[in-house]
Amino acid sequence: MDTLEYYDKYASKIFEDTVDLDVEELRAEFLKDLEEGDTILDLGCGSGRDSLAFYELGYDVTPLDASEEMCKLAEIHTGLEVLQMSYEEMEFDEVFDGIWGHEALIHVPESEMNTVLEKILNALCVDGILFLSFLEGDFEGSRGERFISEYTKERLERLLNETGRLQIMKLWEQPEGHRESENQLYVLAKKIS
Numbered sequence: 001m002d003t004l005e006y007y008d009k010y011a012s013k014i015f016e017d018t019v020d021l022d023v024e025e026l027r028a029e030f031l032k033d034l035e036e037g038d039t040i041l042d043l044g045c046g047s048g049r050d051s052l053a054f055y056e057l058g059y060d061v062t063p064l065d066a067s068e069e070m071c072k073l074a075e076i077h078t079g080l081e082v083l084q085m086s087y088e089e090m091e092f093d094e095v096f097d098g099i100w101g102h103e104a105l106i107h108v109p110e111s112e113m114n115t116v117l118e119k120i121l122n123a124l125c126v127d128g129i130l131f132l133s134f135l136e137g138d139f140e141g142s143r144g145e146r147f148i149s150e151y152t153k154e155r156l157e158r159l160l161n162e163t164g165r166l167q168i169m170k171l172w173e174q175p176e177g178h179r180e181s182e183n184q185l186y187v188l189a190k191k192i193s
Helices: 003-007 011-018 023-031 049-056 069-077 110-121 153-161
Strands: 039-040 060-067 096-101 124-136 140-143 144-150 166-173 184-191
Touching: 011 069, 023 049, 023 124, 039 049, 039 144, 049 060, 049 069, 049 124, 060 069, 069 166, 096 110, 110 124, 110 144, 144 153, 153 166, 153 184
Parallel strands: 039 060, 039 096, 096 124, 124 144
Antiparallel strands: 124 184, 140 144, 166 184
């Protein structure tokens, strides 16, 4: 089973496990440099939890997920149309003021990350805000039924700087006592011309 099949097979359980996860502080950090009405792409939207929160705050949100079953559940939960596509299929040209990717890239192999980041940066307007979170560590490979890529702070910083199109505004570790089960790294960056 590949990772996409995993999300299709266990969509209901994943929805239940993630729909109420409190990431309000992270969303607030992302929204600091955005204004009501701005366009946001929610990468790997999963349950639609964050898409719905952004929509209710007055943002123009586009949820996107590769899993057909997750898309169906997110549409029911949010009432928004969800784009079903992989990151590699994205063909946006500077459409979004902000791109939100909470745990969106944790299944992307490091060897494919430059290509995926290129697609993401093409979709982001100049001066647009990018939020991404990654699992912290040194592991890459199958864990259970899913492929996982972890990053150290140094590797992540190097990877983002190598794009030549991002200014890292903040790169931080998950606070102590945070509810998410695995250690995470968060990055907030601005697209530069």
